[in-house]
């Protein structure tokens with residue numbers, strides 16, 4: 001390649017020379033015209049202070065995490081021509097009341113990575129509290145989930161964001177009649193999106209008080225969000241015992257312990273409401289009674 005470059009009539013070339021301690025680099029820009037090669041610029045390069053915001057932050061707000069119904073809605077509207085399924089999702093979103101208001105009964109969200117016991121716990125809570133069990137994305141979107149999972153993050157995440165607003169509509173209705181248990185909600189949507197978008201280690205995540213962790217201003221707020229965490233060896237044991245075929249994302253989670261840590265850390269950083277983290281490694285009965293105590297404390301039940 002260099003040979004081809006040198007043969008061409010005109011090209012620019014940069015050379016770099018480092019200082020002895022490696023902290024300062026001198027960059028020379030050379031320009032070759034015909035047979036003549038001249039130095040056209042000289043720059044010095046040095047290590048800069050860490051920027052306040054990680055550059056990936058710019059790729060998060062309103063591109064993978066949406067903070068209002070309108071922002072997510074607009075993305076799917078733009079997709080109507082190339083993804084016909086968008087129209088049906090938008091129709092469902094149109095039917096849901098914006099700014100759904102919570103009823104007088106408590107709304108409890110259970111969050112966590114795969115195999116942390118969300119299904120087990122939410123079913124037990126539904127029985128004990130005689131409540132309604134809902135999830136996000138809601139059942140009415142299941143048929144299109146795989147379709148949107150195959151799309152780039154901008155579109156895929158807008159689909160999940162709208163899913164929360166559609167669930168919020170069901171939560172508002174049901175919480176007027178009984179306690180509501182929700183299997184995943186906005187914490188999952190935001191935590192997965194942030195962790196996927198941010199490369200590198202845990203250190204690359206936006207800092208704890210970053211605006212990326214704020215709750216959408218127009219989304220129904222639950223009374224309590226419980227984050228189930230499980231020790232890695234217990235999680236591995238449960239996955240093995242379950243023996244079901246792993247989804248692609250689960251397989252990736254398996255392979256990518258770092259990604260799991262990032263999702264969990266993002267869950268922990270989301271604010272207003274922040275989640276209450278519990279260790280769900282003990283037995284099902286112990287986890288259930290710990291969560292019931294939390295509900296008593298936070299929701300006056």
Ligand SMILES: Nc1ncnc2c1ncn2[C@@H]1O[C@H](COP(=O)(O)OP(=O)(O)OP(=O)(O)O)[C@@H](O)[C@H]1O
Nearest residue numbers: 113114115116117118119120238242282283284287
């Ligand atoms: N506290 C517990 N102790 C031991 N095993 C548990 C506990 N809770 C759940 N399990 C078992 O772990 C497996 C995963 O639980 P469950 O399906 O409830 O998790 P999940 O978070 O809903 O998973 P996913 O999101 O991947 O569907 C199941 O086989 C379940 O019986």
Ligand SMILES: Nc1ccn([C@@H]2O[C@H](COP(=O)(O)O)[C@@H](O)[C@H]2O)c(=O)n1
Nearest residue numbers: 114136137160184185186188189192193
């Ligand atoms: N409220 C939610 C729930 C899920 N997601 C996205 O789905 C994927 C994980 O869900 P599984 O049911 O397969 O465990 C993951 O990509 C989440 O981002 C979501 O965005 N919001």
